[in-house]
Amino acid sequence: MSDLSLGGLATGMDTQSIINQLVQLEQRPIYNYQQEISELEKTKDAWRDINSRLDKLENKTTDLKLSATYNSKNANSSNEDVVVATASNSSIEANYDITVRSTAKAQRIFGSKLADNYTASVDDTITINGTNIAISSSDTLNDISNKINDSEAGVKASIVDNRLVLEASKTGVDNALKDTTDTGGPTISDNNGILEDLGVLNASGEIVNEPQQASDAEIEINGISGIISSNNEFSDSVEGLTFNIDPEAVVDSNATISVVKDTDKATKAVQAFVDQYNSVMSFIDTKNSYDSGTKESGILQGDGTAMRLQMRLREVVNSKIKDTGDYQTLNSIGIEIDRDGVMSLDSTKLTEALENTPEEVTNLFQAESDVNGYDGMAVKMDSSLDQILQSNTGLIPRRMDFFDARIDTLNEDIENIQRRVDMTRERYVEQFSAMEEAISEMQSQQSWMMSQLSSMGGSSVTGMM
Missing domain, CATH: 2.60.40 (Immunoglobulin-like)
Known part of the structure; x- marks a missing residue:
């Protein structure tokens, strides 16, 4: 009987529409759960984006922890048609007069x-x-x-x-x-x-x-002669320096290589950190905003976790790093945060600080408490980001796990409700089908009785005539 549906043939009623309306009331929780799942997915997407931006911020922070970021050297040549050079971080800031006595040639x-x-x-x-x-x-x-x-x-x-x-x-x-x-x-x-x-x-x-004929390259460095290489590269003559002679250099031509501190590398690394910090904070602000004009709010509006995350990041970059010296805060070396929370870098101020007291500025970023008695900003930020991003135990992974668990629970609830709805629909179909059959049978009996009465009335008239 459960598969039988007369569809109002006996009563003239649209029984299928009636059943759908009755069932729709019981399906209402499903719509609510689906709406909640949709909101959770949007929230997950926002946190996934925050996680990605913080991961990039962690990479920029790691660069600020590296000594190579601050110890970089440049080797400048007075005549690149004679010789160029590359300097490692271990090279000494000095000038080297190079004279080419011969260039290396292949036979x-x-x-x-x-x-x-x-x-x-x-x-x-x-x-x-x-x-x-x-x-x-x-x-x-x-x-x-x-x-x-x-x-x-x-x-x-x-x-x-x-x-x-x-x-x-x-x-x-x-x-x-x-x-x-x-x-x-x-x-x-x-x-x-x-x-x-x-x-x-x-x-x-x-x-x-x-x-x-084959020939070796020979150069003089600061008057020291007899320095030979089978090619035009000299990598063992001066610690941390590699000289490359132009194969077409004129014999007895000369040039000066000047090794200087490369503050540009550190400045670029700090600027990259500033840009990524602003990217994180601006995105969270957008998702946590409320537009009074449109009455629309961001998906994270009122999210306490997002607000605490911003507060933690601001605290790391705003707090005093050490108590002594000329540079005690990021602001003192040109890194400032305005009233809207936007970070900016005065590269000129940072460059001057790096040139004047490079070690003190470097420690402002990478100092560690067990060595220096305090933690630099990059060390603090890296530790905070690790607590936020670390798999399984980090703030964001735990947050994502919560969303996933809630979505799984809602989907299970939807399945349970849908099973009950299907059972209710089947019961309604059976009940309406039974009603249609009963009415149809009553109508059939009524039709037979009317037929009999009509037949009896016709016979009486015929007999009287």
Whole structure:
């Protein structure tokens, strides 16, 4: 009977509409729960965004804890066509006069001009720097060049004007190819004379054409001579400095490298922190706002957790960091917060502080109580953010877990109510179906009785006539 629905055939009533209206009353809690879930999802999205912004703020805070942020050095060259340099944090602020005595070059040799249709006359093996390269009697000059390059034997092969050109892959005397005249034996040879055929070696195994000999780079630093490198880079001459000579530098040309403190790196790191701090606070303000004109409020309006979070962050950046010295607060080095809570940086003031007392300014950010007797702002902020963001135990993860648990509970409640609603609907369908059947049966009986009465009345009239 539960599947039977006469749909008002007997009564003329829209029983399906009546049932829907009756059931809708029992479904009202579901609509309320769905609305609450929707609000919870929006709140979760807001907290998820806050979490992402705070995570970025933590990264910016970490940069402020690093000594490398404040100890960075720049190496400036008076003539970059002669020499440039890079300085590590360990380098000393000083000037270095560089004079170039020679630049490092790679050896280059070439062979004889050959016919356009040249092919090797015999099978042979070329040995370069201990690497064997098999040559076939049918190989063209291009084939030979490709085989040398594919072998990675420490030379680069090319063809110019039908001549085989070989150039050492690395600069410096130690990387040059040696022939039979060199001490220690040749590093380029063959078995059956292919290199003589190509005009690279003569019959005695000597290099024929060497337009560019290998050379080491040599420089003087502050009058100290004899400083040599097989390439144009000098990384071991001065602690924390690497000099790079221009390969085209003129012999006896000179330049001065000046190593100075790089305050720009620290300034950029602080500005990045300021920008991200404002991003966090501005977003929370937006979600916690109320528009009296439109009567609309942000999704976190009145959220105590959001307000406490802002208070904690403001307290870290506004509080006094230490009790002595010229710089005791962030404000003293150019980091200010206006009445609207917006942070700004006076980069000129920060730069001056870094140049005057770099260690004191650095400690304002990265000092630790067990070493310095107080915690710097970055250390405090990192600790606070860790308590906010840490998985499972952090403020925001716990908040997200609460939302998830509440949503799960609401969904379970919805399922339970929906089951009851379905059972109620089935009961109404059965009841209305039973009513329709009863009325239909009554109507059928009434129709039969009227038919009988009508039949009886007709017979009496006929008999009287």
